[in-house]
Amino acid sequence: MSSAPPRAGVRPVTIRDVAREAxxxxxxxxxxxxxxxxxxQTTRERVLLAASKLRYVPHTAARALSTRRSDTIGVMLPxxxxxxxxxIIRGADLAARALGLHLLVxxxxxxxxxxxxxxxxMRGRVDGLLLMSPYVDEQALAENLADDLPTVLINTRVEGRxxxxxxVDNHGGALAATRHLASLGxxxxxxxxxxxxxxxxxxLRGYRDAMGGAKGLVLQxxxxxxxxxxxxxxxxxxxxxxxxxxxANDMMAIGCLQALxxxxxxxxxxxxxxxxxxxxxxxxxxxxxTTVRISIAELGRRALERLAAAIAGEKPSKDLLEIxxxxxxxxxxxxxxxxxxxxxxERTGEKRQ
Amino acid sequence: MSSAPPRAGVRPVTIRDVAREAxxxxxxxxxxxxxxxxxxQTTRERVLLAASKLRYVPHTAARALSTRRSDTIGVMLPxxxxxxxxxIIRGADLAARALGLHLLVxxxxxxxxxxxxxxxxMRGRVDGLLLMSPYVDEQALAENLADDLPTVLINTRVEGRxxxxxxVDNHGGALAATRHLASLGxxxxxxxxxxxxxxxxxxLRGYRDAMGGAKGLVLQxxxxxxxxxxxxxxxxxxxxxxxxxxxANDMMAIGCLQALxxxxxxxxxxxxxxxxxxxxxxxxxxxxxTTVRISIAELGRRALERLAAAIAGEKPSKDLLEIxxxxxxxxxxxxxxxxxxxxxxERTGEKRQ
DNA sequence: CAGCCCAATGAAACCGGTTACATTGCGCAC
DNA sequence: GTGCGCAATGTAACCGGTTTCATTGGGCTG
Numbered sequence: 001m002s003s004a005p006p007r008a009g010v011r012p013v014t015i016r017d018v019a020r021e022a023x024x025x026x027x028x029x030x031x032x033x034x035x036x037x038x039x040x041q042t043t044r045e046r047v048l049l050a051a052s053k054l055r056y057v058p059h060t061a062a063r064a065l066s067t068r069r070s071d072t073i074g075v076m077l078p079x080x081x082x083x084x085x086x087x088i089i090r091g092a093d094l095a096a097r098a099l100g101l102h103l104l105v106x107x108x109x110x111x112x113x114x115x116x117x118x119x120x121x122m123r124g125r126v127d128g129l130l131l132m133s134p135y136v137d138e139q140a141l142a143e144n145l146a147d148d149l150p151t152v153l154i155n156t157r158v159e160g161r162x163x164x165x166x167x168v169d170n171h172g173g174a175l176a177a178t179r180h181l182a183s184l185g186x187x188x189x190x191x192x193x194x195x196x197x198x199x200x201x202x203x204l205r206g207y208r209d210a211m212g213g214a215k216g217l218v219l220q221x222x223x224x225x226x227x228x229x230x231x232x233x234x235x236x237x238x239x240x241x242x243x244x245x246x247x248a249n250d251m252m253a254i255g256c257l258q259a260l261x262x263x264x265x266x267x268x269x270x271x272x273x274x275x276x277x278x279x280x281x282x283x284x285x286x287x288x289x290t291t292v293r294i295s296i297a298e299l300g301r302r303a304l305e306r307l308a309a310a311i312a313g314e315k316p317s318k319d320l321l322e323i324x325x326x327x328x329x330x331x332x333x334x335x336x337x338x339x340x341x342x343x344x345x346e347r348t349g350e351k352r353q
Numbered sequence: 354m355s356s357a358p359p360r361a362g363v364r365p366v367t368i369r370d371v372a373r374e375a376x377x378x379x380x381x382x383x384x385x386x387x388x389x390x391x392x393x394q395t396t397r398e399r400v401l402l403a404a405s406k407l408r409y410v411p412h413t414a415a416r417a418l419s420t421r422r423s424d425t426i427g428v429m430l431p432x433x434x435x436x437x438x439x440x441i442i443r444g445a446d447l448a449a450r451a452l453g454l455h456l457l458v459x460x461x462x463x464x465x466x467x468x469x470x471x472x473x474x475m476r477g478r479v480d481g482l483l484l485m486s487p488y489v490d491e492q493a494l495a496e497n498l499a500d501d502l503p504t505v506l507i508n509t510r511v512e513g514r515x516x517x518x519x520x521v522d523n524h525g526g527a528l529a530a531t532r533h534l535a536s537l538g539x540x541x542x543x544x545x546x547x548x549x550x551x552x553x554x555x556x557l558r559g560y561r562d563a564m565g566g567a568k569g570l571v572l573q574x575x576x577x578x579x580x581x582x583x584x585x586x587x588x589x590x591x592x593x594x595x596x597x598x599x600x601a602n603d604m605m606a607i608g609c610l611q612a613l614x615x616x617x618x619x620x621x622x623x624x625x626x627x628x629x630x631x632x633x634x635x636x637x638x639x640x641x642x643t644t645v646r647i648s649i650a651e652l653g654r655r656a657l658e659r660l661a662a663a664i665a666g667e668k669p670s671k672d673l674l675e676i677x678x679x680x681x682x683x684x685x686x687x688x689x690x691x692x693x694x695x696x697x698x699e700r701t702g703e704k705r706q
Numbered sequence: 707c708a709g710c711c712c713a714a715t716g717a718a719a720c721c722g723g724t725t726a727c728a729t730t731g732c733g734c735a736c
Numbered sequence: 737g738t739g740c741g742c743a744a745t746g747t748a749a750c751c752g753g754t755t756t757c758a759t760t761g762g763g764c765t766g
């Protein structure tokens with residue numbers, strides 16, 4: 001039993017130090033620490049004792065190098081702004097910690113080239129990739145997907161090799177929302193999102209399909225509150241004025257509501273309004289917003305679990321493509337009868353700050 | 354010039370493959386790829402050509418092992434729920450990508466033991482740690498802070514060795530908010546956050562100091578909307594009723610507003626309300642919420658930059674402790690005169706979904 | 707008691723980079 | 737023409753784990 005002091009901070013403690021302290025070989029030390037079967041109880045105990053005595057912590061990079069596993073998942077999002085993306089991360093984190101995995105987050109704010117560089121720099125750093133990039137112009141980065149890196153896509157179209165993908169049922173949700181508004185009265189207008197965004201396109205398609213023969217009216221927006229406000233201004237001044245509007249996301253619907261209020265158009269009396277996403281704000285504003293709910297955190301969780309299964313080598317039992325269902329949530333902005341009482345159940349959640 | 358095909362997917366391309374392809378040694382290949390000075394222009398070009406031809410991507414774990422640098426920052430938060438934490442991450446990510454660093458996010462949901470394990474598992478994975486844990490019972494994890502790992506704390510008290518820390522000026526903000534409400538009328542009550550939370554304690558202290566001699570009235574909350582709602586119910590039924598209430602965070606203020614509305618107490622006419630944090634929802638609800646603004650994303654950014662400097666070995670020029678200033682934002686919930694017109698400037702921001 | 711089998715153990719190779727140190731070779735001064 | 741200095745290059749050690757494969761030794765059978 002050596003009596004060499006730990007000398008913390010001078011030289012990091014390695015597995016060889018532990019082995020020496022325990023009086024065994026590094027192989028036995030490694031086996032003991034990793035819980036492999038072929039070591040005696042006594043050996044294991046001595047190694048564990050030595051490890052805790054020296055405050056040994058394995059060096060992750062070294063382990064990753066020899067095992068070719070990092071126990072880390074890369075999460076690549078277009079942005080971190082807004083409630084949508086933070087919810088995705090939250091769901092993914094939930095699943096990751098349950099599986100003992102770490103999360104490396106990365107954004108592809110800039111151009112496709114930057115995104116490609118970010119993806120390349122993930123080699124050897126992550127075991128798999130969760131990728132979301134609804135903008136078509138970023139799709140080029142698919143070429144940089146290493147073909148040996150398990151990947152799961154969220155709302156991202158990639159031509160060529162089929163990846164496991166999760167798609168929100170944008171079309172179905174938009175269909176339901178538009179039909180709901182149409183069933184209450186008549187002329188439904190639409191505030192669309194960016195033209196080069198896949199989600200936008202699908203929601204627009206759902207709107208068009210719900211309108212059937214009717215022509216409809218589409219105003220161009222860009223998913224920002226301000227663009228919704230401008231659309232609201234425009235709508236308020238039209239003659240004849242549409243009696244309902246379906247916005248391609250909640251932030252635009254909120255901007256629109258504000259413009260309508262400013263212009264003296266009463267909601268839901270003069271015009272009904274619906275959005276898409278059901279971000280937490282939707283139920284807090286007045287009138288509360290009718291919208292299409294996506295369980296975003298659950299989407300993140302499911303996608304990560306699917307990825308973990310792929311990494312473990314499981315063949316996907318289900319289809320490669322999974323559709324995430326949506327749900328219409330009717331609230332004050334389209335409730336012509338009741339005042340849409342907010343239930344206590346809705347009030348829970350959102351903790352801290 | 355060898356003509357061996359890349360054979361992608363079979364065996365990953367290593368730097369030795371690149372060296373062989375370029376007809377140089379691995380040392381020269383490494384030097385060329387890392388932009389070191391001591392290589393000829395021709396050598397560098399041949400290596401770069403070979404690398405792109407073979408689609409070579411360096412293995413991060415291997416590099417990390419030999420350089421003892423991972424170019425990754427660990428970010429440890431108590432939770433990912435809510436706008437506060439997602440904003441911290443956004444700010445940190447902004448700074449990180451500017452510095453070419455990656456972000457490994459981790460939460461310490463559970464008990465201190467779990468948090469400690471999470472921290473240990475970061476050895477060899479990150480170059481530094483951004484740590485936030487306002488709950489005192491998690492403070493025990495400070496013992497698990499590796500003493501060779503650069504660390505920056507956010508709103509976290511740690512006894513013993515002094516770490517670089519960022520503290521939000523909770524006391525000053527609470528003082529300003531309470532004084533503002535008091536200046537409008539009189540009796541200000543307070544809805545406090547969790548008793549074991551450092552932020553709560555400081556905001557309570559600010560409230561008490563603003564009240565000076567006056568006794569005040571403190572209701573216990575836990576930072577959730579629901580606890581704010583319960584406090585609002587209680588307040589509405591008091592005789593005599595306080596004429597103002599300062600909640601320790603925005604979510605509780607929002608719950609309180611809801612309860613007051615239900616009970617027929619008009620805001621700001623019968624009672625004025627203020628919160629803390631200025632989360633994005635605060636300006637969207639009606640009446641819009643008077644609150645104390647913290648630039649959360651900026652806090653994340655500054656903390657990360659400070660950490661990066663510490664990793665680079667820079668001695669902290671300033672104090673180890675930095676105070677993050679707050680700003681009182683007066684809105685409809687305490688505006689007795691004007692209707693608090695929302696400016697267009699306030700409407701920008703929040704993009705996508 | 708000899709022989710065999712199998713579990714436990716240890717020595718050393720390996721993962722894929724970086725880098726200290728030795729070596730080569732070129733240009734220039736004398 | 738020879739010797740010197742220095743830049744470019746190559747060889748091999750190293751980072752800290754895991755894992756293959758050889759070796760040891762104890763328990764059991766015949």
